[in-house]
Amino acid sequence: MNEFPQVLVFESSEKEEDSAVELARQVAVQGIEAPLVLCNIHGKRLASELSGPLGPQTPDGSADQHGAAALGGLARRAGADAIVAVGGGRCIDIAKLAAARAGLTVIAVPTQLSHDGICSPVSVVPDDEGRAQSLGAVAPRLVFISIPTLVDAPHASASAGVGDLLANPLALRDWALAAEHGLEETDQRAWDLSVESFQRIKAHLDVPVQESLRDPEFLRALADALVLSGMAMICSGTSRPASGAEHEISHAIDRHFGGRALHGAQVAFGCVISVALYDEDTSAFRGRIARLGLPEHPSDLGLSKEDTIELLLRAPETRPGRFTVLEDADLDRGKARALVEHIWGDS
Ligand SMILES: [Zn+2]
Structure with a gap:
């Protein structure tokens, strides 16, 4: 190892x-x-x-x-x-x-x-x-x-760092889902490192990043969390403990729409979709990421409703062989449209 x-x-x-x-x-x-x-x-x-x-x-x-x-x-x-x-x-x-x-x-x-x-x-x-x-x-x-x-870095970059970490609990659920389907095995040590990574930052999720940024305690927690997340990937030998459906969505934004924001910001947006696919409260989650200065609506990334539907359909291609809640949902165009409307309404 x-x-x-x-x-x-x-x-x-x-x-x-x-x-x-x-x-x-x-x-x-x-x-x-x-x-x-x-x-x-x-x-x-x-x-x-x-x-x-x-x-x-x-x-x-x-x-x-x-x-x-x-x-x-x-x-x-x-x-x-x-x-x-x-x-x-x-x-x-x-x-x-x-x-x-x-x-x-x-x-x-x-x-x-x-x-x-x-x-x-x-x-x-x-x-x-x-x-x-x-x-x-x-x-x-x-x-x-x-x-x-x-302390002098732009707050958008620290927001994006927090956004990348929001993926970890969802990525772990995706990993467990793949394991349930007999497609992969989880690695306990990598799992624990990913959990610990998210724990480090959890206390700071309800404070706007602009306010936290000059707080060395926050920066230290963010640095520790990002490093632990990297260690989880070193440990498992794959990005699995920190990358699931939300990362496929970010990769699809890069591939099909030329990238619309920093990686971690796009990942946070992707998390909204994973949260919905796991049938959890998207409005609370969207409120939280908006407070953190992260995109919570397709329009925040300059994406239309049709773009978002396309994104959902194309995202699984970005990681062939990876099974996440998105592959599990096996969306066709109709289901993708229904999901987008379920999260963001008709707008
Ligand atoms: Zn990432």
Whole structure:
């Protein structure tokens, strides 16, 4: 089994400069002498104390699987002994994939907490045609959480991080459903990690994220929860404990509507559909996610009623072989329409 990453939270100071010094110290403690540093604009200050064989590399917005492989090759040729990624989800995903291609370890230093890929062994990186693809990569050896950096992140990214975690209890039900049908076996340790992940954030779900964002306690809980969710996936070797029908819906939004919001925000919207399919109270759930600043209505994602029906019909194709409450419902166009009207009325 893969090893779990070590997680360090730096919160003893108000200054990001102090985090930067601590990060460089921790990288050295890992025995890393020549890191290839990958950072985006938000990670520049935090990466400023790191030095390696090359200057900091910046992934461009269109970095794809080729870009990741090229970066891995560059790291090898430069004699780097690890890749340190300081940035958002894209930056960390590219680093995890580049490291997998080059056989190096990764240190992940998120500058925002927008999804649970921070420490998962999976990278979501576009292919040649710009379609997002989930690929096996390496899980980071160390995740360094800098609270002074995260308090300045946009609240939309923290909302999305919370949105991604809302999936966990539903994903577990989907996993149990697949097990009931004799299609898969659940893994108790991965299950428990996913439950624990959601528990960490539960107390913060009724407070608007904009209000919580400057609260280091909230950021720490969110970071812990996202890391635990990644660990659940490392443990099971699949995304199962954190990804069910709601993720299929988010993937279908990416594939057919070009992506309308951050991953975690789309996942939160997908959760509304799972909640309905499990015959639970969608209006309470919608109210909760609206308070968190997440999309609760198709129009929040610029989707019409017909788009949403199409989405429900196309979502199972995004994960062939995965059985969730959506595959169990086996929707045809009529049933999909009835479901959409049941949740959102005629509008
Ligand atoms: Zn996710």
